[in-house]
Amino acid sequence: MNYSVSEENYIKSIYHLQQQTATVTTNSLANELKTKPASVTDMLKKLQTKQLVEYEKYRGFKLNANGNKIAINIVRRHRLWEFFLVNKLGFEWDKVHEIAEELEHVSSIELIKRLDIFLNFPQTDPHGDPIPDTNGKIAFIKQLSLAEITVKKNVLVSSVSNQSPEMLEMLKHYHIGIGTSLKVTRHFTFDGSVEIKVSQYPSCIISEQVAKNIFVHHD
Amino acid sequence: MNYSVSEENYIKSIYHLQQQTATVTTNSLANELKTKPASVTDMLKKLQTKQLVEYEKYRGFKLNANGNKIAINIVRRHRLWEFFLVNKLGFEWDKVHEIAEELEHVSSIELIKRLDIFLNFPQTDPHGDPIPDTNGKIAFIKQLSLAEITVKKNVLVSSVSNQSPEMLEMLKHYHIGIGTSLKVTRHFTFDGSVEIKVSQYPSCIISEQVAKNIFVHHD
DNA sequence: ATTAAAATTTAGACAAATCTAAAAAAATAT
DNA sequence: ATATTTTTTTAGATTTGTCTAAATTTTAAT
Numbered sequence: 001m002n003y004s005v006s007e008e009n010y011i012k013s014i015y016h017l018q019q020q021t022a023t024v025t026t027n028s029l030a031n032e033l034k035t036k037p038a039s040v041t042d043m044l045k046k047l048q049t050k051q052l053v054e055y056e057k058y059r060g061f062k063l064n065a066n067g068n069k070i071a072i073n074i075v076r077r078h079r080l081w082e083f084f085l086v087n088k089l090g091f092e093w094d095k096v097h098e099i100a101e102e103l104e105h106v107s108s109i110e111l112i113k114r115l116d117i118f119l120n121f122p123q124t125d126p127h128g129d130p131i132p133d134t135n136g137k138i139a140f141i142k143q144l145s146l147a148e149i150t151v152k153k154n155v156l157v158s159s160v161s162n163q164s165p166e167m168l169e170m171l172k173h174y175h176i177g178i179g180t181s182l183k184v185t186r187h188f189t190f191d192g193s194v195e196i197k198v199s200q201y202p203s204c205i206i207s208e209q210v211a212k213n214i215f216v217h218h219d
Numbered sequence: 220m221n222y223s224v225s226e227e228n229y230i231k232s233i234y235h236l237q238q239q240t241a242t243v244t245t246n247s248l249a250n251e252l253k254t255k256p257a258s259v260t261d262m263l264k265k266l267q268t269k270q271l272v273e274y275e276k277y278r279g280f281k282l283n284a285n286g287n288k289i290a291i292n293i294v295r296r297h298r299l300w301e302f303f304l305v306n307k308l309g310f311e312w313d314k315v316h317e318i319a320e321e322l323e324h325v326s327s328i329e330l331i332k333r334l335d336i337f338l339n340f341p342q343t344d345p346h347g348d349p350i351p352d353t354n355g356k357i358a359f360i361k362q363l364s365l366a367e368i369t370v371k372k373n374v375l376v377s378s379v380s381n382q383s384p385e386m387l388e389m390l391k392h393y394h395i396g397i398g399t400s401l402k403v404t405r406h407f408t409f410d411g412s413v414e415i416k417v418s419q420y421p422s423c424i425i426s427e428q429v430a431k432n433i434f435v436h437h438d
Numbered sequence: 439a440t441t442a443a444a445a446t447t448t449a450g451a452c453a454a455a456t457c458t459a460a461a462a463a464a465a466t467a468t
Numbered sequence: 469a470t471a472t473t474t475t476t477t478t479a480g481a482t483t484t485g486t487c488t489a490a491a492t493t494t495t496a497a498t
Contacts, residue, residue, distance in 0.1 A: 036486080036488085106322055108318045277477075440497100448491070450487100450488090462477070464475070
């Protein structure tokens, strides 16, 4: 079956919100989609009759197995396109989200199959998030935030959970990107802020709020 | 300004029909878009208020300078994507039209700029049609159909004007594609049919109707 | 346990794009 | 030149996705 752009956006947003909370609320989804709660209720009834969500009035909702499969496929398309935009077209990693948001709705299955081959089966997108495979399997990547990391070990930045333009702007300022190698040199217990050292650049201090959003793995 | 997918499809279809007849009729456009004449009238009023067409009730219509510019830009996007699909993703040239039909509506200007660079500024799409440049300039390619060509000269197929799946199917059967080298070996004046010889393959005869749709240039 | 506040849903309206059926205009055929 | 056919437009309905405002349900507060 084929879904409209609007339906796909709802499915994708429910999926993303579910990563944080098992059940999604009308307000949070309206907020995520920059729409009104009433519109969310309308669309949810539709997705319910199409057997994509479990939905109980006033009780919140979540994707069922079917809806989940579709969501993961949209995520797959989105992340493959992001990889293409950065690694083939030379976009900066903080400029590709919007464009991938449009490209992900192009429906050809053959297109994505061939794109995957052309890109040589990438495992993660430019933000470090895993790209689901054809069967919807998502490689698990152990996620440790900078706030949790042991001091003085060299680590590689693997992903960033908050991808707002403001956050990405700031990361650029600190010279932090996916794959950046850095070292945590100090923890300040007073406010949870962290001193880090990115190779070649002087040490700098980032707030706990930021540190919590930067995930790394040991190299 | 930004246009809806539907608006863009109307603009593009008017553009294509204008290549054949200066003024387009409601019926022909409805037929091209597989919609109903009443819908065409509705949309035309809209395009008129948006200053994209010259339109007089019952009199037919055509794109104005503004509309033309937008149409050419859509054509540019379409043909760049077709080139990408064939030359990067390895699609067959007769399978890409539908997909490009979706990709062409992705609106980022930066995307198309970078795609053009990535593809190394291709001049023609996989069907041999010229790709308009950033300024909307379209390289003129002298078009001679197989029906007009002098016998016994070697020629290269440069484009095919009828791109219906049926036509493309048949061309594949005859081993004719863009860039194919062939020789016209005989003209039959009785019905206008033409005998051709594609290198390595036995001679074959194509009808005048087909010959008129295959354009070539001397090598 | 009521009451107040917040969240959610319903009811009814609207814009975009389409359709059918009927009316109007243009083209054609006698 | 008039009648017939074809083409085009209008009028009104429909679908999708959205909205506002009001009603309902749930949650939180006293």
